[in-house]
Amino acid sequence: MSIYSKELEVAELAVQRASILTKKVFHEKAKGTVSKDDKSPVTIGDFGAQALIIQAIKKNFPNDEVVGEEEASTLRDDHKLRDQIWALVEGTKLADAEAEKVLGGPVESVEAMLDAIDAGNSAGGSRGRIWALDPIDGTKGFLRGGQYAVCLALMVDGDVKVGVLGCPNLPIDDSAPLAADAGVDQTDAEGKGVLFSAVSGQGAVSRPLGTAGLGKGQPIHMKPVNDITQATFCESVEAGHSSHGDQHAIALKLRISKPSVRMDSQAKYGSIARGAGDIYLRLPTSATYQEKIWDHAAGDLIVREAGGQVTDTLGRRLDFSKGRTLAENKGVVAAPIAVHDHVLEAVKEVLSKK
Numbered sequence: 001m002s003i004y005s006k007e008l009e010v011a012e013l014a015v016q017r018a019s020i021l022t023k024k025v026f027h028e029k030a031k032g033t034v035s036k037d038d039k040s041p042v043t044i045g046d047f048g049a050q051a052l053i054i055q056a057i058k059k060n061f062p063n064d065e066v067v068g069e070e071e072a073s074t075l076r077d078d079h080k081l082r083d084q085i086w087a088l089v090e091g092t093k094l095a096d097a098e099a100e101k102v103l104g105g106p107v108e109s110v111e112a113m114l115d116a117i118d119a120g121n122s123a124g125g126s127r128g129r130i131w132a133l134d135p136i137d138g139t140k141g142f143l144r145g146g147q148y149a150v151c152l153a154l155m156v157d158g159d160v161k162v163g164v165l166g167c168p169n170l171p172i173d174d175s176a177p178l179a180a181d182a183g184v185d186q187t188d189a190e191g192k193g194v195l196f197s198a199v200s201g202q203g204a205v206s207r208p209l210g211t212a213g214l215g216k217g218q219p220i221h222m223k224p225v226n227d228i229t230q231a232t233f234c235e236s237v238e239a240g241h242s243s244h245g246d247q248h249a250i251a252l253k254l255r256i257s258k259p260s261v262r263m264d265s266q267a268k269y270g271s272i273a274r275g276a277g278d279i280y281l282r283l284p285t286s287a288t289y290q291e292k293i294w295d296h297a298a299g300d301l302i303v304r305e306a307g308g309q310v311t312d313t314l315g316r317r318l319d320f321s322k323g324r325t326l327a328e329n330k331g332v333v334a335a336p337i338a339v340h341d342h343v344l345e346a347v348k349e350v351l352s353k354k
């Protein structure tokens with residue numbers, strides 16, 4: 001057995017199971033079963049997915065810590081919401097009984113569910129085994145029926161060793177071109193749902209999300225960029241999450257002619273890792289915002305294992321050992337290794353003129 005193969009298997013199956021839950025929540029919202037109030041479907045999906053994933057981690061690796069985005073305090077008071085989430089958590093299983101067994105079985109009770117959610121309270125840091133979990137990344141995309149991702153990574157002594165991204169609304173086909181509307185209304189179209197994963201030093205792979213755990217994935221690689229002017233760059237849909245203006249200026253400087261592809265979540269990392277896009281730019285919109293480790297850990301490893309380089313706007317590797325946030329980094333610049341320096345130069349030039 002290769003190193004981290006058990007961790008990888010558990011992470012892939014846990015992300016797959018949580019993705020089933022998020023899809024259920026989306027469909028119940030569409031049917032009106034869940035309140036149309038923008039916040040509640042997201043809340044239900046976030047909490048439910050976090051509970052299912054942490055349950056699987058704790059069953060398999062009881063001593064590991066988890067840095068999870070959510071915590072259960074509001075649920076301990078709001079029993080209606082709690083019971084809605086419990087109904088989903090209790091009812092979500094993998095179709096394959098063997099795979100379900102690997103995860104260590106269901107969450108036993110409402111109380112166990114709340115405890116599992118709250119077990120995502122690690123402070124993070126540079127010592128030991130710590131998982132970074134974003135149960136639904138790209139909340140806004142999830143609500144729109146666009147891109148979102150279930151994100152899980154294992155860090156050992158502050159270094160990302162395993163990364164898994166479940167992207168229910170991305171095409172399965174690695175060679176499908178990135179549509180400009182990639183972030184809109186993709187839900188449940190034929191051929192959707194991909195799982196990306198990587199282990200440090202072992203490369204990155206993708207496979208259909210519906211069959212995770214059943215056989216091996218296929219290796220993915222970033223596309224060689226021979227002519228940077230023909231590169232496709234990705235950015236957030238939300239202008240508040242990264243500076244569309246700075247990113248446009250950088251693209252102009254690189255003489256990139258194609259418009260950016262905007263999509264929510266770490267689906268951007270997965271997309272460039274398999275060569276559907278080339279560059280991911282996330283330029284800060286504020287001097288004080290600290291990026292969260294769960295928004296980047298899995299994607300950072302997947303892109304690097306696919307032949308990319310990921311740094312911040314100053315060229316520093318993302319440092320996941322500083323706690324729950326990337327306290328020592330500003331923004332993100334991800335590109336194939338061969339052109340990363342060139343892209344970074346343009347980033348620095350644009351930022352220095354501000």
Ligand SMILES: Nc1ncnc2c1ncn2[C@@H]1O[C@H](COP(=O)(O)O)[C@@H](OP(=O)(O)O)[C@H]1O
Pocket residue numbers: 069134136137138139140235236237238240241242263264265266285286289291292295
């Ligand atoms: N001012 C800000 N700058 C950068 N990222 C931000 C931000 N405010 C929120 N975010 C993060 O941006 C993530 C979504 O990124 P993207 O825009 O690429 O889809 C959110 O994750 P969640 O959706 O999990 O809350 C949230 O953590």
Ligand SMILES: [Mg+2]
Pocket residue numbers: 134136137138294295
């Ligand atoms: Mg997030």
Ligand SMILES: [Mg+2]
Pocket residue numbers: 046069134135136137138139
């Ligand atoms: Mg989230």
Ligand SMILES: [Mg+2]
Pocket residue numbers: 069139
């Ligand atoms: Mg959030």
